[in-house]
Amino acid sequence: MNGAGIYGSELKIQGFSGYLCELLTLHYGSFQKLVKAASRWKPGTVIDPEHTYRDESEPNILFEGQPLIVIDPVDPNRNVAAAVSMENFAVFVRACQEFLSRPRREFFFSNKVELLDAKTLQKIIKQRGTKVLCVVFKSPDLVPDVLYPQLRKTQRTIMNRLAQAGFDVLRSDVWSDSDAGILLEFRVSKLPRVRKRIGPPITLDAGDFIREHLRSEKMLAGPYVDPTGRMVFELVQEETDAADALKRIMEKRTAFGKHVIEAVGKGYKIVDESGLLKLLRDRKFKEFISEYFTRRLPWYR
Structure with a gap:
């Protein structure tokens, strides 16, 4: 799990907890058997170690929409895998498939992301031909398990409203340190009238x-x-520039995370490529932006 970057049930990671890993290994009997079984998992897979439910459809109804359902032997009304996102579920399944095909060290000890300097970052953005904007504001004083769901809720709202305005966001992500931010990469940032x-x-x-x-x-x-x-x-077409549309959305601040609304109300800025280069002085942001622009499954690094 560590090698695949999906270990930890914190809402920042949305991965597999230690307890979940133990239950899965015990249920299947060995690491090898777990990997083989997981390579065939589909979204909505139910694992009920104590056979609490007679019908698999029951937990699927109880935990509707969750990609992996592992019934807690101690509390049958709890899904131990509730924190696992669809993305990380798919990463694990893919890792198991490829591990069976070609086992190698990188599945357990993946290489670290190489940090980008300003010159390399400029070159990458130019090669991609996209427009990158980042909303930056003071990070609310919250634990990550409270902060990140609010950041992601805000991110979804912004992306939905940009789409409604006609702007195509290629990819987006969020990060937090002393400041917090929502990164948006546009395929097209200028529209006709x-x-x-x-x-x-x-x-x-x-x-x-x-x-x-x-x-x-x-x-x-x-x-x-x-x-x-x-x-x-x-x-x-009323708004033809993505930056203007983004500013309007930020000024309204509706359907954002509760504490994000408060933080943005105290001040925010929308930075473009030149602003991103200045943010590289922050080590956490440098790690975040380097991961974003060189993104690949960890065992391929």
Whole structure:
């Protein structure tokens, strides 16, 4: 687990606790048998060491949406694997598959991420051709298990609202030290002044859709039917710059984590590439940004 970077049930990591590892090994009888079984796991896998539930569908209902369900022998109403994210579940399954195919040292002792200097970081961003923005604010004084869920909730809200505004975020991540931040990498950060508003297919009534947009001052063209059979209007794209859209979202601060709302209200900044280079003076941020831009499964480093 350490070698794959998924050991620890803290909400910052969302991985496998020591207790969970022990239960899995005991359940399957050995490390080798665990690896072989886990290589075939699917999301929603149920492991019930004490056979508490007669029907596997019961824990799937009780712990709906959790990728791995391991019933606690002491408390059958508890999923010992509740902290494991879908991402880390998939990493473990993939690690087991590849370990069976080609066992090697890197699965247990992976190489550390090489820290990037300013020149290398600039080169990587230029090669990627993306626009990178980072929202930075004073980190709330919270333990990581409280802070990181709030950061991720804020991240999801920002990404959803950027998508609604028409901006395509390639990837995003969060970090925290004395400052906290949400990194956003855009495939496209500048949009044209026109956007499509796609309505219902021909099989559904489009009356309300047509009336609403015919009266709109933002209407440029339409209604017309596109090749898929849907009604379409072309409207004015109000925000054409990702940085402006991000600033608007940050100013509203709705549906953010509770303590993030308070922290952002006291002050924040949106930094671009030049600002990222200055942040490299912070060791934790340097580790974070180096991991982000050289991301790969640990055993491939």
